[in-house]
Amino acid sequence: MATLTCSASALSPLLGGAPNATAAADYICSQFAAVSTSFTDTARAVDNTYLLFSSYLVFAMQLGFAMLCAGSVRAKNTMNIMLTNVLDAAAGGLFYYLFGFAFAFGTPSNGFIGRHFFGMNAFPSPSFDYSNFLYQWTFAIAAAGITSGSIAERTQFVAYLIYSSFLTGFVYPIVSHWFWSPDGWASAFRTDNDLLFGSGVIDFAGSGVVHLVGGIAGLWGALIEGPRIGRFDHAGRSVALRGHSASLVVLGTFLLWFGWYGFNPGSFGIILKPYTTGNYYGQWSAIGRTAITTTLAGCTAALTTLFGKRLLAGHWNVTDVCNGLLGGFAAITAGCSVVEPWAAIICGFVAAWVLIGCNRLADKYKYDDPLEAAQLHGGCGAWGIIFTALFARKAYVEEVYAAGRPYGLFMGGGGTLLAAHIIQILVIIGWVSATMGPLFYALHRLNLLRISGEDEMAGMDMTRHGGFAYVYHDDDSSQKPAGFMLRRIEPASTPSTTQSASPIV
Numbered sequence: 001m002a003t004l005t006c007s008a009s010a011l012s013p014l015l016g017g018a019p020n021a022t023a024a025a026d027y028i029c030s031q032f033a034a035v036s037t038s039f040t041d042t043a044r045a046v047d048n049t050y051l052l053f054s055s056y057l058v059f060a061m062q063l064g065f066a067m068l069c070a071g072s073v074r075a076k077n078t079m080n081i082m083l084t085n086v087l088d089a090a091a092g093g094l095f096y097y098l099f100g101f102a103f104a105f106g107t108p109s110n111g112f113i114g115r116h117f118f119g120m121n122a123f124p125s126p127s128f129d130y131s132n133f134l135y136q137w138t139f140a141i142a143a144a145g146i147t148s149g150s151i152a153e154r155t156q157f158v159a160y161l162i163y164s165s166f167l168t169g170f171v172y173p174i175v176s177h178w179f180w181s182p183d184g185w186a187s188a189f190r191t192d193n194d195l196l197f198g199s200g201v202i203d204f205a206g207s208g209v210v211h212l213v214g215g216i217a218g219l220w221g222a223l224i225e226g227p228r229i230g231r232f233d234h235a236g237r238s239v240a241l242r243g244h245s246a247s248l249v250v251l252g253t254f255l256l257w258f259g260w261y262g263f264n265p266g267s268f269g270i271i272l273k274p275y276t277t278g279n280y281y282g283q284w285s286a287i288g289r290t291a292i293t294t295t296l297a298g299c300t301a302a303l304t305t306l307f308g309k310r311l312l313a314g315h316w317n318v319t320d321v322c323n324g325l326l327g328g329f330a331a332i333t334a335g336c337s338v339v340e341p342w343a344a345i346i347c348g349f350v351a352a353w354v355l356i357g358c359n360r361l362a363d364k365y366k367y368d369d370p371l372e373a374a375q376l377h378g379g380c381g382a383w384g385i386i387f388t389a390l391f392a393r394k395a396y397v398e399e400v401y402a403a404g405r406p407y408g409l410f411m412g413g414g415g416t417l418l419a420a421h422i423i424q425i426l427v428i429i430g431w432v433s434a435t436m437g438p439l440f441y442a443l444h445r446l447n448l449l450r451i452s453g454e455d456e457m458a459g460m461d462m463t464r465h466g467g468f469a470y471v472y473h474d475d476d477s478s479q480k481p482a483g484f485m486l487r488r489i490e491p492a493s494t495p496s497t498t499q500s501a502s503p504i505v
Contacts, residue, residue, distance in 0.1 A: 005036075047270040051131040057262025058138035062089050064255030065145040069152060070469075071248025072319070072371045074241065076459025077153045078469035084148045084160045088168075091161060092141035095169030100140055101133055103173035104181060111185030114177050135266065136176070139206060140168040142263075143214040147436075149371030150218025153241075154228050154456050157464060159449045163439060167217060171435045175428060176209050186424060188401050197416040199406040201424045202392060205267040207334030207384030208424050215378025216432040218369065224440045225450050227368030229457060238363040241370070246318050253322040257298065260329050264336040265290045268400075275399055286399060290336045293344035294329060297336075300348030301328025301355075308356055323372050327355040327380040334381075335388030337400050338407075343391040350387070351380045382425050389418035 066085040070078050092100075098119055106114025107127060117123065124130060144164045151159075178184040179201050182191050188200030203209055233239055243249060265287045273283035305324025309317055328348035332339075339347070358375035361367075369375060392408035407413030443449040455463040462468060 043272045046272050048129055048131045050271045051135055051266065051269055054262040054266025055131065055135040055138050057259050057266065058135070058142065059089075059259075061138075061142060061256050061259030061263065062145065064252045064257075064259055065142075065149075067248045067252030067255060068322075069145075069149055069252075069371060071245040071250075071252060072149070072243035073153050074459070075244040075470060076461055076468065078244070078461060079465045079467075080157075080460040081148070081152050082469070083157075083465065084152075084164075085145060087160055088144040088148060088164050089141050091164045092144050092168035093137060095165045096137045096140045096173070097133075099169045100173040101136060103170065104136065104176040105132075107181060107183050109177075109181070109183045111183060112177070113174055114181060114183070132269075135269075139176070139210055139263075140172050143172045143210050143217075144168050146211065146214025146373050146377045147218040147221060149373035150215075150369045151221040151225055152370045153460070154225055154450055155221070156448055156451055159440075159443050162443065162448075163217070163221070163436070166439060167213075167436065171217070171432060172209075172213055175213050175431060178427070179203050179209050179424065186420065186427075188405070195405075196423065197406070197420045199417045199420050200401075201420050202338060202388055202397065202401070202417065203334045203385060203421075203424065204337045204388075204400070205264045205333045207330060207332075207381040207388070208428050211330045211333065211377040211381030212385070212425065212428050213432055215374045215376070215381055216429055217436040219374040219378060220433060220437040221440045221449075222367065222369050222374065224437075224444050227366060228370070229453060231368045232366050236366065243319065243370075249319050249322050253325060256326060257329070260294055260298075261291055264294045264333055268337070283399075286337060286396070289341070292341050293336045293339055294332055296341055296344040297332035297348035297351070298325045298328040300345045301325055301331070301352040302348075304349050304352035305355065308352060312356070323376055324352045324355060327351045327376045330377050330380040331384035331387060334384040335392055338388065338392040338396040340391070340393060343387075346391070347384065347387045351383055354379050354383045385421045385425055386418070389421040392417065 062085060066082055069081045069085060073081050101114075101120065102116060102118040103114045105128065106116035106118070109115045117128070120130075120133060123133070144167050147163065147167060148160065178186050180189065180203075181187055182189050184190070186196045186201045188195065188202050190200060201208070228241060231239060231241055268283060268287055268290070271284050271287060275282050275286075302321050302325035305327075306316065306321045309315075309320045328351045331351035331354075332344055332347050335347070336344075355372070355376055358379040359372060362369060362372075362375055367374075388408070390408050390410045392413065393411055394407040394413060397405050397407045406416040409415050409418050440449060451460065451464070459468075
């Protein structure tokens with residue numbers, strides 16, 4: 001908000017030369033300054049509250065991830081996948097506190113890595129408050145959650161602990177520094193105007209920083225581990241290992257949808273920012289528009305997937321529709337703040353076909369990803385980066401970033417933004433491959449990555465966690481409902497036949 005000022009020397013003559021005019025002017029200006037300070041404090045409180053509640057929404061996505069993952073795996077691995085989701089948040093919280101936030105936003109720093117705020121030292125500061133840390137942490141654990149879906153049902157628990165800590169504490173923070181920190185070499189938020197191709201990368205809420213990072217990490221994990229037992233038959237044909245609960249998949253998807261309204265609109269960070277003084281239109285309007293573009297992209301992707309899969313597979317599949325919806329959200333995340341609502345419909349439509357195409361390639365090359373995480377977040381995230389470079393509108397880019405910046409190619413802004421975004425895709429794939437690929441390979445060589453075939457067939461809930469997630473039977477026979485009794489005839493050593501009753505429950 002603009003700072004209100006009052007000058008006693010300018011106000012004093014306006015009091016008509018009355019006695020003690022100077023003292024009166026000083027008093028009026030002091031009261032005016034107090035009111036101005038109160039307005040400034042209120043604006044900061046409102047902005048911090050907005051960011052905190054956005055953090056809570058994004059954190060609620062962890063529950064959505066957990067339910068989606070649980071419903072997408074077989075019942076015998078439910079407890080394992082739920083535990084890994086808890087681990088992502090817990091280990092991610094500790095390592096992001098110790099190292100991650102400093103590597104990402106520790107300014108002043110160089111263009112590659114942050115150097116300050118380790119263990120939240122010197123917090124709060126004029127640049128960052130506690131709400132900033134909380135919000136960024138929720139993004140870091142979202143990237144780790146994406147990766148866990150790709151390697152579900154066959155990964156040792158210690159491998160989850162190692163990769164999750166490494167991803168949230170080092171790999172992801174470096175990428176977020178490059179594209180979101182004021183010091184990052186490719187950031188559109190640089191204050192020295194030394195921008196990549198004069199524009200920097202417009203990845204507003206993380207199609208690349210979050211989704212592509214998580215998707216590529218999961219891709220390497222799943223490739224090195226190999227497919228689950230039974231996922232492809234001896235002839236190489238795909239065999240569906242369907243998740244055990246479509247209900248959990250749908251509930252998890254709705255929770256993720258709900259949380260995305262903190263993920264995308266919340267990335268503005270502040271809400272009390274007028275674009276023109278005294279006008280109804282300001283950053284609060286841009287936040288509303290961002291929620292609309294997010295909604296339209298997801299809805300379009302869901303419907304496109306519904307009818308597309310109906311034409312290709314001959315049936316209506318709720319899990320495919322949920323994944324299509326999430327693919328639309330992952331794609332629009334980069335450009336949600338700088339595109340028109342009609343463009344979001346295009347984004348969602350193409351994202352659905354990108355997901356369908358990536359899944360076809362996965363089957364062809366015998367790649368097994370139980371949640372389609374690499375295809376969904378990696379493929380649709382990459383499309384979202386390209387989409388933003390094509391459809392970003394000039395007026396919105398100037399509102400969110402700065403005047404004079406390049407904008408979308410199809411909107412008349414030239415190809416410099418597209419060039420910057422192609423660089424983003426390449427460097428993210430390269431960085432994550434150079435870090436997470438060797439990590440997963442080292443775990444594989446040390447026999448710390450994949451569980452044994454016997455454990456995989458029996459299910460990790462029983463072999464690794466002491467029991468199943470669900471109670472399949474009740475040992476208290478008094479509580480069993482009445483049922484039919486089948487009689488089994490067994491051979492006896494005597495000519496007479498003995499019959500025994502066996503209850504079927």
